[in-house]
Amino acid sequence: MTVNKPSSGPKRALDKKRAALLAGCAATVLLTVTACGGGTAGTTTKDGFAQAPQKDGALTVWVDATRMDAAKLYQKLHPEVKLDIVSYDGDANGSNYLQTKVQLFNRTGKGWPDVVFSSQNNEASWAVDAGFAAPLNKGLVDEGTLGKFAKGANDVCTVDGTLYCLRNDLSQAVLWYNAPLLKKFGYTVPTTWEEYQQLGEKVAKEHPGYLVGDAGDSFTPEIYLWASKCGANHITGPKSVSVNTTSEACTKMATLLDVLIKNKSMSISGVFSTDFGKNEADKVLLMPGPAWYGGAVFRDTLKVPAKQIAAAPIPQWQGDSSPSTGNVGGGTWLLSQHSTHVKAATDFLKWVTTDNAYQGEKAPGFPAYAPAAEAWLKGQATAGYFASDLSALSAAASQVWPEWGSGQFSQEAIWAATVKPGLTQGKSIVSMLPAWQDSITKYAKSNGYKVSQ
């Protein structure tokens, strides 16, 4: 006891010092993480949002691998602009990378990209809440330019009447088909869903193994049920959705799918799965799918030779007077509210979405900007891969059924987790429609949506 006494004084002082140091460290960590988010000093309200003080310096642009060409081309054509091009996954497969990062940047108060590409359509649904996306139709992009986007193209970017992103490409669905094979079998392209089902039944009997479609992807509901005007995902307001998966519009399409899945003229593998590539790549007679199927699926993944694949309008139900199609993705470009180079960022944004140098000539998907789309279609015709012209895509561009929206929760993820496993086990889609509805409702509520039927 006594032996320890002399040292206890300085030791206690040392302990106190250590404690103070520790507390200091803790406080520093807390402060750096929490306090830096503030700081709105020096902002000017312009173009509909509070802009940070503008500076010179490099423009930071985030793109996925496919859009890397766009950024590089811009750099080549605009050598005077300092560009910092960052490659990321483009939020492919709903990875949420952008949202994750923006939330972290919001906490640390720095790091946001000036312009960012996303392959997802629902970025505006969170990016507005997170204070990331800048309004574009309040001064940044003129009405003349915005008016030339395909009808409805920028609906996914509009929240409460304000535009928060620009659509890169459209993903309207059409009916892709193998023209020489169809001719060889003596079939004609179906124009109604009734004819499509009859053809599927014929194919199952006369040419078993050949396919009229695929229902194995997580975007199956967007190709088939959306085109059938099934009201599973009607976003009626910024935080409200109406969900009804059991209406006739839904059940008749689900029944069609069930019949064709049962007779095996429709695959449940998914076009990007290894089993589809290995066993069914050369068995595709017809396949409803979005605009990007032409390049990404038939040419690049399934390696179908040139002059075989053609596009026809997606079938309609008999007696339906207004043609409708679904929409499977299509990228968007967002501009950051935090940008300190708003002018340069806007120039880049306008160029990348509208300029023929990229959208008309180099873009792999059907451009959302109508004049660029025309140039793109001409380019496709010259390239000579497809067996027909792609005018079906132009017609479908304005036929996307508007009552299916892009909410914060992922329809693809819900379908994949709720319906796909049952499909693999041999359950019918019709029997799973109520479970699908239940799941959408739960996810929507959990994301703060008001759900109605």
Place this chain on the structure above:
Amino acid sequence: MTATHSSAGSATRRPRGTSRQSRAGVAFVAAYVLLLIAFGILPTGYAVYFAFTDAGGTFTGFSNFVTTAQDFRFMDAVGHVALYLLFWLVSLVVFVVSLALLLHRLASGTISKSLRFLFYIPGALAGAASVLVWLFMLDPTVSPVSSLLGMLGFHTFGEVIAPGNLPLLFTIIAFWTGAGGWIVVIYGALNNIPQDVMEAARIDGASAWQTAWRVQIPMLRKWIVYMVILAFAGGAQLFVEPQLLSLASVGVAGRDYSLNQLTYDFAFQMNNINGAAAVSVELLVVSVSAAAVFVARSGFFDAD
């Protein structure tokens, strides 16, 4: 004379050497303690702070815990993790201990050494990489064991990863990645059992089974408990396996299968960092409590 001299010399040098050693010890421990504070204790404290406050930093009591527990996915995730932990811990204890005992009994040192090395290899692959290996193994189209999968009735990747199969699949992946290291550890512990104890068992006529059951396993108890505590804490944090499987299956395996995935979803999908912190604090409390029970029941810290 020389002896005395040298012993006197060493007697004078020893304290200096000891103090140098103890200073080195303190330096090493201090570095660890600093890292522990910076990357263990402070973040934990920060998470606890988040769990009891809202986005604006106001104290909210248990409301984050209530909100997250009421989320429709929460109980499902608890069930998934509980089932996985049951499969994983039972298989770990049974197979690791059995394999280590078998290895120890192998007469040939070379075979035992090669097998230990073989068992250890999968553990050398990083977590995500080993899951990727399994994604190939489990896809009948590309798997080297596709005929085996075919015999079991699996012809597509979708059939293999049906929701009912997931706890078993995650157990197999985790066992393959993590068990090899534990086999080596338990094998080392078996080597530490004194030869005379084993000798005595043999003289008393104990069979191999009796020796294992009545002598070796009781003496391995602490190591087994240590393994279970760490495996429990690791297993409760199940994340990489379902996340990668979910990406590979484009969502079939679910993005909210485990509690940790749900935490990730709360934080980055639903912008509810505080709710995410509440779930992670619950995971911490459960793991620490389970460890405390195991430690108390097994006398883990009792001196030998």
